[in-house]
Amino acid sequence: xxxxxxxxxxxxxxxxxxxxxxxxxxxxxxxxxxxxxxxxxxxxxxxxxxxxxxxxxxxxxxxxxxxxxxxxxxxxxxxxxxxxxxxxxxxxxxxxxxxxxxxxxxxxxxxxxxxxxxxxxxxxxxxxxxxxxxxxxxxxxxxxxxxxxxxxxxxxxxxxxxxxxxxxxxxxxxxxxxxxxxxxxxxxxxxxxxxxxxxxxxxxxxxxxxxxxxxxxxxxxxxxxx
Numbered sequence: 555x556x557x558x559x560x561x562x563x564x565x566x567x568x569x570x571x572x573x574x575x576x577x578x579x580x581x582x583x584x585x586x587x588x589x590x591x592x593x594x595x596x597x598x599x600x601x602x603x604x605x606x607x608x609x610x611x612x613x614x615x616x617x618x619x620x621x622x623x624x625x626x627x628x629x630x631x632x633x634x635x636x637x638x639x640x641x642x643x644x645x646x647x648x649x650x651x652x653x654x655x656x657x658x659x660x661x662x663x664x665x666x667x668x669x670x671x672x673x674x675x676x677x678x679x680x681x682x683x684x685x686x687x688x689x690x691x692x693x694x695x696x697x698x699x700x701x702x703x704x705x706x707x708x709x710x711x712x713x714x715x716x717x718x719x720x721x722x723x724x725x726x727x728x729x730x731x732x733x734x735x736x737x738x739x740x741x742x743x744x745x746x747x748x749x750x751x752x753x754x755x756x757x758x759x760x761x762x763x764x765x766x767x768x769x770x771x772x773x774x775x776x777x778x779x780x
Contacts, residue, residue, distance in 0.1 A: 628675035640692035657693040694725040713764025740779035
């Protein structure tokens with residue numbers, strides 16, 4: 555993979571598949587992104603061993619270069635099957651868990667924000683998924699991480715659970731069925747305030763799924779349908 559991408563401001567980027575040789579650049583970019591965050595709760599950083607696992611075959615990782623500088627990356631992870639597997643949270647059967655790949659971490663250099671790079675890389679990396687092996691994409695996002703929530707909805711993912719993950723962090727669990735091409739049709743729709751955790755959890759338990767989000771005045775709502 556070596557593809558070109560032109561940003562809205564005219565700058566040209568190269569999109570490449572990353573390897574272990576780029577690990578120092580990947581770690582340096584993650585540190586830069588972490589340093590610019592307003593809240594540490596919105597990014598679950600990966601350690602060096604986790605990046606190595608992906609780069610050595612347990613997933614896919616692509617990066618965007620501006621000239622010789624790595625300015626963004628996005629990763630997909632083939633997860634271990636354990637009690638914390640997101641497919642379990644999504645209600646998948648046990649025999650379907652090996653068919654799940656995670657939309658993992660994505661980082662964009664603060665100097666290049668506002669160009670939709672997270673979603674652009676998301677579209678590219680979703681196209682790289684081996685659909686013969688994987689039928690589902692899962693991800694987690696913190697409530698009120700608006701940029702990442704918009705990214706997941708924009709990539710066709712849906713909220714299927716809201717629960718505590720990673721020890722003590724509240725997270726939406728997203729699911730996308732790669733095999734399901736036809737558009738779903740829903741009979742009912744409700745808007746629930748993003749801060750209303752228990753109400754959202756009740757709806758999810760009753761079979762509703764989160765399909766989008768809206769801002770009304772200064773308040774964010776999640777759209778639930780069934």
